[in-house]
Amino acid sequence: xxxxxxxxxxxxxxxxxxxxxxxxxxxxxxxxxxxxxxxxxxxxxxxxxxxxxxxxxxxxxxxxxxxxxxxxxxxxxxxxxxxxxxxxxxxxxxxxxxxxxxxxxxxxxxxxxxxxxxxxxxxxxxxxxxxxxxxxxxxxxxxxxxxxxxxxxxxxxxxxxxxxxxxxxxxxxxxxxxxxxxxxxxxxxxxxxxxxxxxxxxxxxxxxxxxxxxxxxxxxxxxxxxxxxxxxxxxxxxxxxxxxxxxxxxxxxxxxxxxxxxxxxxxxxxxxxxxxxxxxxxxxxxxxxxxxxxxxxxxxxxxxxxxxxxxxxxxxxxxxxxxxxxxxxxxxxxxxxxxxxxxxxxxxxxxxxxxxxxx
Amino acid sequence: xxxxxxxxxxxxxxxxxxxxxxxxxxxxxxxxxxxxxxxxxxxxxxxxxxxxxxxxxxxxxxxxxxxxxxxxxxxxxxxxxxxxxxxxxxxxxxxxxxxxxxxxxxxxxxxxxxxxxxxxxxxxxxxxxxxxxxxxxxxxxxxxxxxxxxxxxxxxxxxxxxxxxxxxxxxxxxxxxxxxxxxxxxxxxxxxxxxxxxxxxxxxxxxxxxxxxxxxxxxxxxxxxxxxxxxxxxxxxxxxxxxxxxxxxxxxxxxxxxxxxxxxxxxxxxxxxxxxxxxxxxxxxxxxxxxx
Ligand SMILES: Nc1ncnc2c1ncn2[C@@H]1O[C@H](COP(=O)(O)OP(=O)(O)OP(=O)(O)O)[C@@H](O)[C@H]1O
Ligand SMILES: [Mg+2]
Numbered sequence: 001x002x003x004x005x006x007x008x009x010x011x012x013x014x015x016x017x018x019x020x021x022x023x024x025x026x027x028x029x030x031x032x033x034x035x036x037x038x039x040x041x042x043x044x045x046x047x048x049x050x051x052x053x054x055x056x057x058x059x060x061x062x063x064x065x066x067x068x069x070x071x072x073x074x075x076x077x078x079x080x081x082x083x084x085x086x087x088x089x090x091x092x093x094x095x096x097x098x099x100x101x102x103x104x105x106x107x108x109x110x111x112x113x114x115x116x117x118x119x120x121x122x123x124x125x126x127x128x129x130x131x132x133x134x135x136x137x138x139x140x141x142x143x144x145x146x147x148x149x150x151x152x153x154x155x156x157x158x159x160x161x162x163x164x165x166x167x168x169x170x171x172x173x174x175x176x177x178x179x180x181x182x183x184x185x186x187x188x189x190x191x192x193x194x195x196x197x198x199x200x201x202x203x204x205x206x207x208x209x210x211x212x213x214x215x216x217x218x219x220x221x222x223x224x225x226x227x228x229x230x231x232x233x234x235x236x237x238x239x240x241x242x243x244x245x246x247x248x249x250x251x252x253x254x255x256x257x258x259x260x261x262x263x264x265x266x267x268x269x270x271x272x273x274x275x276x277x278x279x280x281x282x283x284x285x286x287x288x289x290x291x292x293x294x295x296x297x298x299x300x301x302x303x304x305x306x307x308x309x310x311x312x313x314x315x316x317x318x319x320x321x322x323x324x325x326x327x328x329x330x331x332x333x334x335x336x337x338x339x340x341x342x343x344x345x346x347x348x349x350x351x352x353x354x355x356x357x358x359x
Numbered sequence: 360x361x362x363x364x365x366x367x368x369x370x371x372x373x374x375x376x377x378x379x380x381x382x383x384x385x386x387x388x389x390x391x392x393x394x395x396x397x398x399x400x401x402x403x404x405x406x407x408x409x410x411x412x413x414x415x416x417x418x419x420x421x422x423x424x425x426x427x428x429x430x431x432x433x434x435x436x437x438x439x440x441x442x443x444x445x446x447x448x449x450x451x452x453x454x455x456x457x458x459x460x461x462x463x464x465x466x467x468x469x470x471x472x473x474x475x476x477x478x479x480x481x482x483x484x485x486x487x488x489x490x491x492x493x494x495x496x497x498x499x500x501x502x503x504x505x506x507x508x509x510x511x512x513x514x515x516x517x518x519x520x521x522x523x524x525x526x527x528x529x530x531x532x533x534x535x536x537x538x539x540x541x542x543x544x545x546x547x548x549x550x551x552x553x554x555x556x557x558x559x560x561x562x563x564x565x566x567x568x569x570x571x572x573x574x575x576x577x578x579x580x581x582x583x584x585x586x587x588x589x590x591x592x593x594x595x596x597x598x599x600x601x602x603x604x605x606x607x608x609x610x611x612x613x614x615x616x617x618x619x620x621x622x623x624x625x626x627x628x629x630x631x632x633x634x635x636x637x638x639x640x641x642x643x644x645x646x647x648x649x650x651x
Contacts, residue, residue, distance in 0.1 A: 050546075050550060051550075052546050052549070052550070071549075072549050072550045073549065073550065073551070073552035073553075077550065078550065078551075079546075079547070079550045081543045081546070081547060083541060083543050085541065085543035085544050085546065085547035086547075087544060087547075087548075087562060087565075088566065089565040089566055098548070098551050098553075099551035099552055102551060102552045102553050102557055102561075103552055146547075146551065150551070150552075
């Protein structure tokens with residue numbers, strides 16, 4: 001079991017800086033998810049932890065030991081790749097046992113460990129097959145099995161489920177969650193998928209352009225995003241950003257409004273918001289509710305588009321000042337395009353950002 | 360696209376087979392010519408060449424030409440020498456060149472890009488231009504053998520083998536093939552604790568069936584057809600390969616029947632090699648299925 005700690009970690013490929021000073025503390029047994037847009041450096045960071053890319057600057061500690069210059073095999077890690085990377089010329093059994101075979105583990109012990117891993121992953125019946133005879137989900141299981149048998153202190157996953165279809169992805173997601181509970185090992189998991197991030201993570205690290213935007217528990221990030229990027233990145237549909245004028249600021253509360261928004265007081269949460277300045281009001285679509293009676297902070301507009309999903313109705317509203325917001329109502333509703341609509345929200349569920357909060 | 364009616368498809372199939380049969384015939388005719396004529400006395404052979412009879416087992420057939428060929432030259436020795444030199448070179452070459460390519464593709468060392476370009480540049484140098492300098496070199500090279508230190512490699516097997524082991528083309532073949540293998544396989548093996556040698560031995564080589572077969576065939580052809588090099592470095596009959604041996608049959612009177620018999624004999628190892636490899640080749644493709 002091991003803590004993982006990154007201090008001022010940087011990576012350059014030639015002149016291209018890809019990771020630009022990253023500090024992350026990962027506790028023993030924690031499930032940490034790296035999320036971020038494509039190309040932000042998630043895989044690179046994970047590969048640096050694995051030892052597949054060397055570290056240009058900064059220190060990486062695993063289990064209290066600096067491992068910058070330690071070979072991958074001596075870092076106590078196991079890695080599961082997006083493309084599975086199982087060896088096509090070996091049977092499932094040989095694949096799972098590969099690391100043990102290399103280490104020269106005695107036959108009996110090896111068989112025992114492979115059997116135990118196969119039991120955990122429910123793939124005992126697949127052991128004598130070849131990878132070409134497996135489905136995508138089964139291949140991923142083999143890759144995970146190969147990681148489990150070596151009993152690593154840290155598991156690294158690089159988008160392990162992205163090649164699977166939606167249903168299978170959900171099954172495997174639950175299984176990985178269970179696996180984490182069962183093994184109690186530290187896990188670092190890279191994904192594009194918000195649901196995976198929100199459900200699996202003890203801690204989410206949001207990355208952008210090789211920098212950490214925010215790190216914290218999923219709910220912390222969801223309810224208290226540190227900046228506009230994190231606010232917009234987590235949650236689906238993503239948060240509405242409404243450009244507003246600040247009428248007054250008093251005691252941590254700012255009175256904001258615009259042509260389509262009736263005045264409302266929202267907490268500034270310590271951000272640099274001053275009377276007379278522009279600010280950005282963030283409200284998640286789920287917190288916008290249709291209101292027939294005038295209310296504080298009412299948004300006025302016309303329905304432009306409705307998507308009925310059954311349990312939920314997603315509505316696009318063109319506001320009177322020309323901007324648009326998305327609202328998600330937790331019920332089935334019929335709203336014809338062109339319908340006048342007023343949307344209200346609880347200011348405690350709204351976020352106010354200064355222009356400077358754009359990373 | 361034009362509709363694929365059953366009739367239309369039938370015609371296509373017929374045309375395809377016709378073309379394939381034609382190509383097969385083009386390749387088979389010389390072999391047939393050689394084999395049939397090796398059974399005929401020279402006078403009949405010369406008379407038959409003007410007609411289709413040259414390809415048919417007709418007239419006065421016997422194995423006399425074979426008997427005479429063995430009388431004229433140590434055919435067994437020549438074939439043995441060629442098979443030995445070719446076999447050793449092919450195996451050593453696949454090993455050395457694949458190792459070289461492995462280090463070019465998977466290991467990180469300074470200057471590998473430049474060195475690889477230099478090796479690839481050697482592909483355009485014809486052997487004839489370096490034959491004489493090479494001869495001068497090998498004639499002075501030392502060797503530690505059973506009789507202690509010797510100087511000069513002339514009249515040996517090693518002089519026919521060692522200069523031919525490493526070559527740019529084979530390295531290039533392996534480099535191209537290795538580059539197309541998914542790099543995650545190597546990375547996964549590394550993370551699992553495999554040394555570079557184990558990566559080569561347990562991951563890369565088992566997946567290299569197709570390129571090993573290709574490399575082996577190309578090398579085999581080069582080695583089995585060696586003529587100029589053994590001609591200048593081997594004067595002793597006991598080390599001569601088959602192509603140099605062909606000279607024994609082109610004396611004042613060319614005995615064409617014997618030539619055909621000799622050619623038939625020296626073709627046998629080629630066919631055996633090719634058939635063996637073809638099976639291995641197909642098996643390796645079928646079993647690995649490199650596709651993810
Ligand atoms: N070997 C390399 N040489 C040069 N640049 C590289 C190399 N590997 C990655 N990069 C660059 O580093 C950046 C980050 O890449 P990385 O693969 O870490 O992104 P990612 O966050 O994993 O993206 P994705 O979500 O698409 O997988 C990209 O801009 C990429 O082009
Ligand atoms: Mg990636």
